[in-house]
Amino acid sequence: MNPSATRTVVIEPVTRVEGHGKVTIQLDEQNRVRQARLHIVEFRGFERFIQGRPFWEVPVLVQRLCGICPVSHHLAAAKAMDRIVGGENLTPTAEKIRRLMHYGQMLQSHALHFFHLCSPDFLFGFDADPAVRNIVGVARKYPDLAVQGVMLRKYGQEIIRATAGKKIHGTGAVPGGVNRNLPVEERDAFLKDLPQMLDWAEGAVRVARDYTMEHLEELAPFGAFDSNHLSLVRPNGEMDLYHGVLRAVDAKGGTIFDGVDYQNYLDYIAEDVQPWSYMKFPFIRSLGPERGWYRVGPLARVNLCDSIPSPKAEAARKEFFRLTGGRPNNMTMTYHWARMIELLHSVEVIEQLLHDADLQGTDLVVRGERRNEAVGLIEAPRGTLFHHYVVNDRDQVVRCNLIVSTTNNNTPMNRAVEDVARRYLDGVQISEGLLNRIEVAIRAYDPCLSCATHALGQMPLVVELVGPNGATLARRVRDSGA
Template sequence: MTDGAATTPTGLRRVAIDPLTRVEGHGKVTLLLDEQGRVQQARLHIVEFRGFEQFIVGRPYWEVPVLVQRLCGICPVSHHLAASKALDRVVGGWPVPPAADAIRRLMHHGQIVQSHALHFFHLASPDLLFGFDAEPARRHIAAVAQAFPDTARQGVLLRRFGQEVIRVTAGKRVHGTGSVPGGVNRTVTRQERDALRAELPQVLDWAEAAVDLAQRLTTALPPEEAALAETPAALLSLVGPDGALELYDGVLRVREADGRLAEDGWEDQRYRELIDEAVQPWSYMKFPYRRALGPQLGWYRVGPLARLQNCDFIPTPRAEARRQAFVAAHGGRPVHRVLATHWAR
């Protein structure tokens, strides 16, 4: 919709997309267009106030891992574990016992499975399967289920498995309480372990099929669509001490947009020396940046596209083979095409 608000600069037309759908929360986009229809300014507004930094002030420390995961109903495990890890050192419980570390990692891997399945199959696949020129009213998961029932079923069942892993390790599928400062408050029984293990062959097949589908859809995009929002950026992620892909704990690595390593082996406890946050009056979203470069030049990319290209290898053979295929398909060059994120994910 268009909006001729009084704040629109002279000679420009303001276009607002509100609400912005397919995001984990609420947002909107505003564009300023010149007389030729060219975009002069684009802003993403996150319109939900969070404020959890202040909500937890004065609360008992053991409440924090439960409180902060209310940030999100889709990725609560990530917030739950981040808070627990922050408090491990406060209570003198770092490193946590090996069994607790294994259960936490399993919990987080369940979170990765269910969240990535949701994003790819429910949010992204309607556009990729039907095409960006398809009627917007058709581009939704129900239409995918009707036109591509096997694909939709695999996406639903992949997510269900991830949620079951979370239930076993955290106590509930959403907003569980399994991780506590210094460790965990529940274990995984043999019966629960065996039940999850029995599903793994099918789940792995579905996961590989998902990679095949994402690869096929990504490589089939017309050049003008494939290059949509291609933005060179530095890459920041965790890696293991040996450079392996790491999702739960490790050291920070920063790679410049051209592929050169900028920082490596940076201790996570010193992250505030590496990055800082800025705020803008038009969004509740935080704007992190590398301190050495400042807010204007120091922004960077995180997420699947950063993780996959920042690590040296993935320590499981199937995933490593797929990572190498991704790298080879792009000639070993850094990939900054946003739509390649689906393949990386």
């Protein structure tokens, strides 16, 4: 293929100082899509930055990675450091406080994604004016829904504050345990609002389900493709977002591996690199990079578990599976429905935990036999998050490897973008419809396109059309309102 015979369409959201996403769509001479790629600029300096730091600082330090999901990094690192201090068998209070923190994180993240980022697409349609198709538009036309989104998110944030100690750089999880329990007064305040949260969460599942079913003809093929799926599950196959064993299945539900201790993840997962992307491409080692890539996140987790250990979410899961006759669901756009099932599950788990007297226990930390290497894994809102550390005898971190959730979904997001580009690109113009649909496809995976910094004066979306000789043919900027 002669590269000069291609045209490239570039869609580039510039959302952060150092981190942003970019879509390039390469055309052939007939202006057909030859290839589409999603580039996410991932800041990899963190793994070097942390070298030499004392291991007990790591659960706090890793929150610098991301202002979007610091709790997930905090807990994944803490789980690794539990093993470093030989304290992986947490006290009941420590484990339940951490679980409360984690499910609070899941709740606030999923609520934000669904109500803030996705509901505008659902409620106004993919082709609606972006000036209306946003959270403020939702607030004006559907104020009740907007309030639910804000208050669900706020409830989850308050749980994080109560368990982590503060909103920024929380310190709740420490190697071998936690540094606080949940006072009765705070528990009672959360319990008071819980029935309302549960009601809204059930409503969110209905909105996602009804939207999916009513628009199934359009949504089913949209960015859809067969894939493997990976997540943690409990050893008995139940969903667990905090801890478990690794399970992977193929597109039809066939087991690739199951019951894997994630301390041995390197025996099962490898990372490929591509010259055009800073981000790695993880794959299942036994299948190789071409066939071994996989989805993570809500869709994978709902696909993989045998059941959900909370009644309302389990009923929702069964209904979800009726759509595909009990087989794994490979429709990208059903991520939203699966995400709301997890949101409902999170509220149910929070309720279970709040009624557990262990949250007020005082036995917070354990220690055991010191180790020099450990892996911490957690199901973050966006998918499986790997933290792997090697510590020397002077307690300094000497090596660190992270596979973040968005990286795990790297190949699937590229596939989704390419599918949408092939379906909707017409000529060499970046139509509003194409741009919207590429955003919708990427958004289904809830990728973390940013990583840490935030400052006034950034532009969120730049669209460039680049000709065969590399010259920019057109450029569009979408202001953020920030």
